[in-house]
Amino acid sequence: MKRFSLENEMRGPDAIIIAIGTNDASYLKSKDGNYVSSHDFEANLEKIIEKGKKYTDEIIFIGLTKANEAMVAPTPWVPDFHYRNADMKIYDNKIKEVCKKNNLKFIEMMNLLKDEDLEDGLHPNSAGHEKMFLRIKNFLEENTII
Numbered sequence: 001m002k003r004f005s006l007e008n009e010m011r012g013p014d015a016i017i018i019a020i021g022t023n024d025a026s027y028l029k030s031k032d033g034n035y036v037s038s039h040d041f042e043a044n045l046e047k048i049i050e051k052g053k054k055y056t057d058e059i060i061f062i063g064l065t066k067a068n069e070a071m072v073a074p075t076p077w078v079p080d081f082h083y084r085n086a087d088m089k090i091y092d093n094k095i096k097e098v099c100k101k102n103n104l105k106f107i108e109m110m111n112l113l114k115d116e117d118l119e120d121g122l123h124p125n126s127a128g129h130e131k132m133f134l135r136i137k138n139f140l141e142e143n144t145i146i
Contacts, residue, residue: 001051008055015058015145017136018048022064022122025091027082029074034087038094045098058145061099062136063109064092065128071121083122107139 008016024036024044036044052059067073067083075081092110099106112135115121117128124132140146 001047004048004051008052013056015060016052016056017060017062018052019062020045020048021091021095022083022088025064025083025087027073027084027087028080029082030080034091035081038090041091042094042098045095046102049098049102049104058105059102060105060107060140060145061095062107062132063095064088065109065113065118065124065132066111068115068118068121071118075122076120105139105143107136109135 021041024034024041026035027033028035034041049059066085066088069084072081072083075083089110096106098104109132112131113124113128117124117131119125119128137146
């Protein structure tokens with residue numbers, strides 16, 4: 001949050017675009033729960049919005065993408081972490097709800113990427129990034145933000 005404020009103070013943005021939630025939604029086997037609880041995640045979103053509104057009313061959230069569960073449940077890099085699409089959808093819906101409640105824009109990503117668009121089962125490869133870029137760019141143009 002400290003960096004969020006610092007970056008926005010320096011830049012004086014017309015709009016803030018936020019992509020958040022994938023790691024929060026991950027399931028930790030050792031914890032038998034998500035990395036960040038759904039309740040805490042919602043509270044964190046509200047805090048981010050509150051801070052963001054000090055700089056602009058134009059706050060846009062990017063939705064979560066699906067994972068290739070065969071590759072990331074568990075992840076090879078941290079076997080305790082599991083990325084499950086059911087969890088991703090819950091957290092994605094939480095972002096949508098908070099956006100609706102706060103009259104903010106939301107860019108849907110959940111069904112955009114296919115398994116072949118994911119480098120390691122979680123992170124987009126070049127083709128995946130291109131698809132995301134085009135969706136975001138089109139949204140921003142359609143809403144006369146750029």
